[in-house]
Amino acid sequence: xxxxxxxxxxxxxxxxxxxxxxxxxxxxxxxxxxxxxxxxxxxxxxxxxxxxxxxxxxxxxxxxxxxxxxxxxxxxxxxxxxxxxxxxxxxxxxxxxxxxxxxxxxxxxxxxxxxxxxxxxxxxxxxxxxxxxxxxxxxxxxxxxxxxxxxxxxxxxxxxxxxxxxxxxxxxxxxxxxxxxxxxxxxxxxxxxxxxxxxxxxxxxxxxxxxxxxxxxxxxxxxxxxxxxxxxxxxxxxxxxxxxxxxxxxxxxxxxxxxxxxxxxxxxxxxxxxxxxxxxxxxxxxxxxxxxxxxxxxxxxxxxxxxxxxxxxxxxxxxxxxxxxxxxxxxxxxxxxxxxxxxxxxxxxxxxxxxxxxxxxxxxxxxxxxxxxxxxxxxxxxxxxxxxxxxxxxxxxxxxxxxxxxxxxxxxxxxxxxxxxxxxxxxxxxxxxxxxxxxxxxxxxxxxxxxxxxxxxxxxxxxxxxxxxxxxxxxxxxxxxxxxxxxxxxxxxxxxxxxxxxxxxxxxxxxxxxxxxxxxxxxxxxxxxxxxxxxxxxxxxxxxxxxxxxxxxxxxxxxxxxxxx
Numbered sequence: 001x002x003x004x005x006x007x008x009x010x011x012x013x014x015x016x017x018x019x020x021x022x023x024x025x026x027x028x029x030x031x032x033x034x035x036x037x038x039x040x041x042x043x044x045x046x047x048x049x050x051x052x053x054x055x056x057x058x059x060x061x062x063x064x065x066x067x068x069x070x071x072x073x074x075x076x077x078x079x080x081x082x083x084x085x086x087x088x089x090x091x092x093x094x095x096x097x098x099x100x101x102x103x104x105x106x107x108x109x110x111x112x113x114x115x116x117x118x119x120x121x122x123x124x125x126x127x128x129x130x131x132x133x134x135x136x137x138x139x140x141x142x143x144x145x146x147x148x149x150x151x152x153x154x155x156x157x158x159x160x161x162x163x164x165x166x167x168x169x170x171x172x173x174x175x176x177x178x179x180x181x182x183x184x185x186x187x188x189x190x191x192x193x194x195x196x197x198x199x200x201x202x203x204x205x206x207x208x209x210x211x212x213x214x215x216x217x218x219x220x221x222x223x224x225x226x227x228x229x230x231x232x233x234x235x236x237x238x239x240x241x242x243x244x245x246x247x248x249x250x251x252x253x254x255x256x257x258x259x260x261x262x263x264x265x266x267x268x269x270x271x272x273x274x275x276x277x278x279x280x281x282x283x284x285x286x287x288x289x290x291x292x293x294x295x296x297x298x299x300x301x302x303x304x305x306x307x308x309x310x311x312x313x314x315x316x317x318x319x320x321x322x323x324x325x326x327x328x329x330x331x332x333x334x335x336x337x338x339x340x341x342x343x344x345x346x347x348x349x350x351x352x353x354x355x356x357x358x359x360x361x362x363x364x365x366x367x368x369x370x371x372x373x374x375x376x377x378x379x380x381x382x383x384x385x386x387x388x389x390x391x392x393x394x395x396x397x398x399x400x401x402x403x404x405x406x407x408x409x410x411x412x413x414x415x416x417x418x419x420x421x422x423x424x425x426x427x428x429x430x431x432x433x434x435x436x437x438x439x440x441x442x443x444x445x446x447x448x449x450x451x452x453x454x455x456x457x458x459x460x461x462x463x464x465x466x467x468x469x470x471x472x473x474x475x476x477x478x479x480x481x482x483x484x485x486x487x488x489x490x491x492x493x494x495x496x497x498x499x500x501x502x503x504x505x506x507x508x509x510x511x512x513x514x515x516x517x518x519x520x521x522x523x524x525x526x527x528x529x530x531x532x533x534x535x536x537x538x539x540x541x542x543x544x545x546x547x548x549x550x551x552x553x554x555x556x557x558x559x560x561x562x563x564x565x
Contacts, residue, residue: 024113046282066098068213096289107225141214251361299351359445368456390438398425
């Protein structure tokens with residue numbers, strides 16, 4: 001990029017390419033919703049949920065829940081022919097499998113559009129791109145409100161009511177009295193009618209909560225993506241974000257996604273040896289992050305309050321089903337679960353190793369100042385930054401993994417079937433424990449990285465150029481000298497008009513990882529005189545070097561002697 005282009009970038013910053021902004025927003029939102037809908041539809045189909053109702057409305061409802069919306073089921077019990085029949089249901093659960101697919105696709109296309117904008121993006125263009133994505137996503141959630149209306153049919157014969165006394169119709173047999181006949185008008189006679197009846201339960205997506213949830217969800221996803229992407233350009237003045245925030249946030253996000261991948265692999269292993277592999281696969285598609293991100297706070301000793309009743313006890317993993325199977329409110333902690341199954345302590349070991357990995361990644365991705373590679377200041381900085389990030393991330397994971405489901409069908413005051421599940425974490429304790437675990441893991445990871453000489457070796461060129469320059473030291477590569485140059489956000493390692501915008505002082509390699517650069521003579525060595533025949537290297541990024549100077553004019557022809565000379 002020439003100097004004129006670099007200088008002109010300030011004037012260009014005021015202009016927003018609205019055509020590219022709209023096209024990139026349409027691509028990001030479209031692919032995100034397509035991925036969410038495909039994941040939801042496939043998961044529901046594997047769970048055989050489409051056998052009870054139309055797959056389209058149920059898919060829209062699950063996508064709305066995954067995008068932070070709200071769904072209200074309501075029951076129509078008129079088919080039972082009973083007065084006083086009532087159905088109620090309240091669901092507060094986020095299918096994080098659907099949410100995660102949408103978040104990854106939305107982030108990928110949004111960040112890709114920013115990287116195509118240049119090395120430094122103007123605040124106006126950044127706000128325009130983010131605002132277009134959020135506005136379009138909220139508009140599309142309005143379509144989910146329209147599409148997420150459907151009816152799910154409940155078959156009385158599938159409820160197990162015919163197993164009750166008198167449930168199959170006919171007489172009622174009382175032990176010691178024999179068959180007393182059909183007692184018309186009493187409860188067993190009515191239950192017999194329920195077996196052949198069907199009830200239609202409608203589902204509808206709430207408008208206002210879904211629109212507000214879609215707004216908060218999309219804005220939160222873009223914010224996390226910007227903080228976690230280490231190579232995405234930001235406006236001028238955001239050097240601290242490149243150098244301080246992004247290494248720790250990217251480490252936590254990497255570890256969280258790795259944990260989800262491990263959970264999906266475990267679900268695949270379980271499905272291979274199960275009698276119903278389709279159900280396990282469907283549950284993993286919709287809720288693998290729910291289970292994994294619920295286990296992470298539990299493994300880090302975050303206390304939960306839990307209660308489960310009815311059929312939902314069967315969906316809980318062991319030994320959580322044994323702990324909550326009594327139906328009373330129980331504290332859910334790692335120690336209580338370990339009392340029922342000693343192998344639960346392995347969950348604590350796994351989460352501790354996960355935090356240590358986050359600490360190592362933070363240290364490896366954090367630039368190191370000159371002479372700081374083996375000092376306590378670097379360890380303290382890594383501990384502080386990872387502690388702050390984990391202190392915010394652990395309550396967020398705990399809140400997202402919370403579950404509240406309460407559903408019942410009451411007939412004349414007699415509960416025919418019912419189910420309830422409630423899991424809530426102590427968010428204040430999660431914040432404190434997250435900060436402590438993050439600080440400890442950050443310090444331990446920095447010590448390991450410092451001992452192995454890997455401190456700062458994976459820091460990006462953007463973080464290195466955001467106020468620091470690479471200089472070798474005993475503890476790895478250090479980056480502390482101020483930089484300057486007309487190219488925004490990057491230092492100039494080569495002086496003169498041919499200094500590349502992506503080359504920094506101290507770099508001894510070119511763009512290709514296997515091609516070494518020119519060797520520098522030791523300090524004080526005599527310099528050889530410049531060779532006028534050598535041409536300067538062409539700049540990178542496909543730029544053509546300036547044309548060679550024009551050849552000298554041809555010599556004048558010899559003067560002819562005049563007459564008389």
